[in-house]
Amino acid sequence: MNRFGFGVLKHGSILVLAAGLAGVLAAAQNPDINPLFGEKKVKNYIPHMTWVEVEQALTLTDAVIIPLGSNEQHGRHLPLGTDSYEAIETAKLIAQKADVLVAPVILAGLSPHHMGFPGTITLTPETFEAVVFETAQSLIRHGFRKILIFNGHGGNNVSVANIIQKINQTTKAWAFDLGKIEVPRKEPLYPPIPWDVHAGVEETSMMLYLAGSLVDMSKAVNPVLTVPPDVAALDALGKTDPSLAQLAGEMRFRPQETGKKTSTREMTDTGSVTTGDIKSATAERGRRELEGFIDAAAKFIEAWRKAT
Ligand SMILES: [Zn+2]
CATH class of the missing domain: 3.40.50.10310 (Creatininase)
Structure with missing residues (x-):
């Protein structure tokens, strides 16, 4: 693009930006527009x-x-x-x-x-x-x-x-x-993470893509996981006998009142259940997975x- 064209585009962009800003300010100042509502009509919804x-x-x-x-x-x-x-x-x-x-x-x-x-x-x-x-x-x-x-x-x-x-x-x-x-x-799009089941890399990536304004990556912390010894032992045996891994799966994520020590409050300090690095989540990964x-x-x- 020549210099003149670039100049016009730049000038146009500033105008669009100014108009957009004016719209936002008008909405902010107009008491008859709910400042909290941000939904756009979506076809077929x-x-x-x-x-x-x-x-x-x-x-x-x-x-x-x-x-x-x-x-x-x-x-x-x-x-x-x-x-x-x-x-x-x-x-x-x-x-x-x-x-x-x-x-x-x-x-x-x-x-x-x-x-x-x-x-x-x-x-x-x-x-x-x-x-x-x-x-x-x-x-x-x-x-x-x-x-x-x-x-x-x-x-x-x-x-x-x-x-x-x-x-x-x-x-x-x-x-x-x-x-x-x-x-x-x-083929897998990204190197597999051994355990990434809840609020981990994949789920965070999907949310960054689907509803990114609700995600706060500055608060993303990898969890310390505490799996009960019997569940961990069955999981390890599951490497040679998949039915034992399945049994370990059944034992996980049960309510606290059962005394089984596999509710999320008991197994993770942050609520996330993953062995991956949550900070590595990206919107691009979420988009590509979806x-x-x-x-x-x-x-x-x-x-x-x-x-x-
Ligand atoms: Zn979830």
Whole structure:
């Protein structure tokens, strides 16, 4: 670009910047604009749509994603809503590529093993399953027939299977766990971390990409992990007998009241559960880890639509 062109661009940018700043100042000064509201309307996201838009969308698609999450501690640097934001924001990205709507997220999940940390909210499986099933029933009544459950929290897995079974057994619709789709991957994008299960490198990276303004990397601290000796011993034996590693997995993340010493308050000093370096998390890593899944999910939805 010649010097003149560059000058024009620079001048234009300053004008745009000044206009943007003026807008921000105007909003800050206008008492009739809620200064805390920052949401932009997202296409295909039911809470942002009018009923008229949903009615129109239903003439094009009968598929809907129900995102599930949790409200539980996620270390010192991630918000309690992490799993919910991961589910909802990923679902929104899928919905921009695929012919599908996104229902409101179910904000709390099954998190009894995190209750040692304040702010955590947990539901019983009965309550959780009833809320998700009745959400699906409402959508089915309006004509949705493909219910894609997208779960951002491992503690909900058993209930997700129950909900899907109930939808498939008792309603006109079909339900499927979007987390079960095959994601083609040639080789790992990053060197594997031996144990990175909660508020660690991968989850922090995903949040930096999906909802970065809620992450405070200055507070990210690697945890000191305290695994009970019997669980650690079974884990070690699991290297030669995978079923023993599976048993160790079952023993972890149980509520404090059971006396099993595997709640997160007892196993980690920060709430994070990882052997990786959380500070190495980046938004780019999060984007790259998610991209393959989002593409695969969109293709899966399209294939299901074509087949029916
Ligand atoms: Zn999480």
